[in-house]
Amino acid sequence: MNLSPLNERFVLHFGEMGSRWGVNRTVGQIYALLFISPKPLNADEIVEQLGMSRSNVSMGMKELQAWRLVKLVHLPGDRRDYFEAPKDVWEIFRTLAEEKRRREIEPTLTLLRDALLDTPANEAERHAQVRMREMYDLVELASGWFDEVHRLSPETLENLMKLGAKVQKVLGFADKLRGNKDDA
Amino acid sequence: MNLSPLNERFVLHFGEMGSRWGVNRTVGQIYALLFISPKPLNADEIVEQLGMSRSNVSMGMKELQAWRLVKLVHLPGDRRDYFEAPKDVWEIFRTLAEEKRRREIEPTLTLLRDALLDTPANEAERHAQVRMREMYDLVELASGWFDEVHRLSPETLENLMKLGAKVQKVLGFADKLRGNKDDA
């Protein structure tokens, strides 16, 4: 790996973390490299810096594009594809959340909706449906909430987070006063 | 697999999803089974219903306990270990978020903190640190916000989510009026 020690540490860490986030080591490394790169890189530069095969980089780029974590750019007078990671960390955060939602939450909601439409064939199924309904309601609620929050601008979102402590105080207090009922 | 069709579908789905959440197929299946089970199950019952090896179940239970997603219980007059999934979906949600945080966010924050303390050795490192700082600030903020929200009771949390739309309106409006500055 052809990188300054500090940058190499960062890249290696994201390689390892990648696996926990559903991408393989090399995809994590490529993303990390682009994230800290001051300029777009082409595939050969990535090969050179990370020491992996050209075809691996090609596949990795496709996956990162599918996640919308990198974008393809072109430099004037250069035929090669260059890639860059969007700079705004809030935007990245939102993109990640959207993709995670699409890949993990939506399929589960679909399954649960289907399962809840079935007529239970026995007691085991009847009880299972009760539990699935609870899961469905929670996921649906969290998901809708996420939709709302998601439409906020990065600045508003940042404000909302900084507001965290206050929201807790207000809601927590209201909660205590009223004994946890449904409005807030 | 020795399950009613509806329940089997649910279990299989969570098996597949498991991989996206950093646990293997069988761990996902075991959890799904316990989630919809009306009573705690012992290892042999799980073997019987899911058709996997006894040792696999043993390892799976350890992992689910490490995630704090199941708890061990004992039935009077029975030596065997029984397992059950906590019933409250809000509690499950919180447990998952905590564990994800501990396993994915904390190590990254630690790495970033370390990296930011280093003196950059060249321009590439200097620029990388600027980017790492941005990432650090965002993750730290989101993480702190999460801590706050996390301390809320399930009921308050539910209220907060139901409030989503309103929060958006209020903040979004303030945002427009003031042109996105720092308080809220």
Place this chain on the structure above:
DNA sequence: TTGAATTTTCAGTAATTATTGAAAATTCTA
């Protein structure tokens, strides 16, 4: 068009991760 530059595909192989059965360890009770 042609052919050089570049990217993509894909079959083969390497590396990793999951699963099992058998043996060892532990726990309980008689």
Place this chain on the structure above:
DNA sequence: TAGAATTTTCAATAATTACTGAAAATTCAA
């Protein structure tokens, strides 16, 4: 405390996933 019941470990292997080089496909400029 012996030994039956139960759980855990672990080495072998099965299954899956990642990675590569070579060849095919695409793109573009002359």
